[in-house]
Amino acid sequence: MFNPEMSWAKRHLLDIQSLTKSEILTVLDTASVFKQVGQRAIKKVPALRGKTVVNLFVEPSTRTRVSFELAAQRLTADIVNFTTEASSFKKGETLKDTVRNLEALTADIIIIRHQSAGAAHFLSRFTKASVINAGDGAHSHPTQALLDLYTMREHKGDLKGKQVTILGDILFSRVARSSIWGLRKLGAQITLCGPPTLVPKSLESMGCRVTYDMQEALAQADIVSLLRIQHERQQQSMFPSLGEYSKFFGLNKERLKWVRPDALIMHPGPINRGVEIDSDIADSERSVILEQVTNGLAIRMAVLFLVNGGQHPQDLPACDLSVEA
Ligand code: CP
Numbered sequence: 001m002f003n004p005e006m007s008w009a010k011r012h013l014l015d016i017q018s019l020t021k022s023e024i025l026t027v028l029d030t031a032s033v034f035k036q037v038g039q040r041a042i043k044k045v046p047a048l049r050g051k052t053v054v055n056l057f058v059e060p061s062t063r064t065r066v067s068f069e070l071a072a073q074r075l076t077a078d079i080v081n082f083t084t085e086a087s088s089f090k091k092g093e094t095l096k097d098t099v100r101n102l103e104a105l106t107a108d109i110i111i112i113r114h115q116s117a118g119a120a121h122f123l124s125r126f127t128k129a130s131v132i133n134a135g136d137g138a139h140s141h142p143t144q145a146l147l148d149l150y151t152m153r154e155h156k157g158d159l160k161g162k163q164v165t166i167l168g169d170i171l172f173s174r175v176a177r178s179s180i181w182g183l184r185k186l187g188a189q190i191t192l193c194g195p196p197t198l199v200p201k202s203l204e205s206m207g208c209r210v211t212y213d214m215q216e217a218l219a220q221a222d223i224v225s226l227l228r229i230q231h232e233r234q235q236q237s238m239f240p241s242l243g244e245y246s247k248f249f250g251l252n253k254e255r256l257k258w259v260r261p262d263a264l265i266m267h268p269g270p271i272n273r274g275v276e277i278d279s280d281i282a283d284s285e286r287s288v289i290l291e292q293v294t295n296g297l298a299i300r301m302a303v304l305f306l307v308n309g310g311q312h313p314q315d316l317p318a319c320d321l322s323v324e325a
Pocket of ligand 1: 060061062063064065135144268269270
């Protein structure tokens with residue numbers, strides 16, 4: 001049910017920590033409306049007609065880039081996919097100059113993924129366009145956290161008091177950092193587990209519990225969220241081998257017995273099959289991994305709509321395709 005008391009006045013989405021609980025719930029409720037739009041015969045609404053959205057992905061992506069592209073199309077925006085390989089980045093043009101030029105080409109919303117933490121905040125300081133952070137280094141991935149919260153809430157209702165165990169490479173994970181902020185704001189209890197080199201005790205300062213006892217961490221969970229080993233951000237090997245990691249921290253058939261039958265199994269993707277999760281669990285009915293991806297489309301429609309100043313999504317008419325053609 002859509003809550004008419006929406007709370008959103010932000011031009012950018014840069015991280016989760018600067019959102020209030022009410023703003024997070026506004027994104028989730030708006031996404032519920034857009035998920036219903038996705039179930040209609042005509043899946044397009046004219047909310048961003050005449051607006052230009054640029055997907056500025058300097059780091060690789062499948063789920064985030066494609067779902068932002070589809071989200072913009074479903075809101076009837078014009079969407080441009082900027083590919084680093086075919087751009088003047090290759091000739092040494094700076095990020096700032098690139099964005100100034102995109103702005104001169106009338107970009108209204110710039111979605112940026114970048115390997116450097118702070119890239120989205122940096123852009124937001126000088127561009128007139130709205131900036132959406134699609135992942136910056138190990139810092140933040142706000143739309144991933146929002147789609148994860150959406151999926152958890154869809155299955156488990158109000159997240160207040162729910163036990164969420166996040167397992168794996170927390171230290172280098174922008175998804176973990178964003179999810180922790182979001183879950184705390186919605187009142188969930190968070191346990192972090194993994195090798196001590198990837199889950200240092202200092203993470204308790206974020207309001208989580210850290211344990212290295214996997215059985216205990218799994219047994220209490222309403223939701224288990226597994227994270228990928230992020231080799232690309234690790235400066236050195238943080239454990240002896242992938243086989244060693246899988247042996248002690250991978251979710252396999254034996255360890256699945258420790259997980260409650262009604263607990264959700266989640267993973268933001270991409271999956272390292274056989275490392276953090278066995279294939280038969282990733283592909284089983286226990287896993288909501290592909291649901292997370294589907295919900296990402298509705299969340300990204302909601303975010304594009306809200307940063308563009310949208311209100312009352314439930315009142316949007318379907319696109320008249322005879323006019324669109
Ligand atoms: N989860 C996620 O961000 O996936 P991509 O890197 O494929 O976008």
